[in-house]
Amino acid sequence: MVATAFAIIRLRNLFAVVILSGIFSLLAASLYVLLMAVDVAFTEASVGAGISTLLMLATLAITSEYEKKSRRSNWLPKVIVFVTGAVLIYGTLDMPLYGAADAPANLHLIPRFILESGTEIGIPNIVTSVLASYRGYDTLGETVVIFTAAIGVLVLLGRGHNRWRPGMRKPVVPEDREEEV
């Protein structure tokens, strides 16, 4: 994963970058499988490696294949990235070991979900019952976020986006030629 990440940073061929980011997502999905988080792995594989790679390729089709060389010096972004990375790694030092039985995350709600969701919800997949029932509001919010994303894309790029609307000074396209657009 680290090698792919560095290749993504160094390469200027955007097609290779898109494919490499798909590979990166696939590796992340395999990592989630190793951590026994199959639902997350499934999402990462279908969204990260599948749909987002596809959307990037569709975007590449309407722009150029090579990245332009930037002339501005980039030491400030580098410093910010390294400091943030160092702080994040420092933060992980205090975290409990993976799978530790006395980790706070494993003490509070998880035992309850594991012990009682079978009788309360009656569904074998605990992830589904947490996602759709215990955390129903969160999932509703996520669905609305996705809905909003689609509405935003439609408003910006959708059919008839250059027609006259109240608030515009004048029609961008004359009325009689509107059908051709």
Added chain:
Amino acid sequence: MNDHSILRVVSKIMIPFILLFALYVQFHGDFGPGGGFQAGVIFASAFILYGLIFGIENARKVLPANATRILLACGVILYAGVGVAGMFLGGNYLDYNVLAATATGGQHLGIFLVEFGVGTTVAATMVTIFFVFAGQDF
């Protein structure tokens, strides 16, 4: 891509299976990994594949713009409607226990409907975003 006959034939064979797999992920989410979100993405990918191979115009004939827009809203309405239905039946918002005779039956029904709503919205969103992006003429 009209002249790539291998791509056309293979995608024609693949698309029904992708759709079927999406439905399996959708309705089997209670028992195995998966659920509305993943199923919606897989379902949408079948239409996107069709759009890539046979052109956006043909894909729009299969799934018109109005249909995706209506489906987009339907998913969210279904999800929120399940919550409101729970309220009318005497529970809290998004409380599935009251939806059926037994509490677990209600939970099954509620989760099923809610996941279906998520799947519908996600599929419609992905199809919309791809078609709108790819349908631009630059």
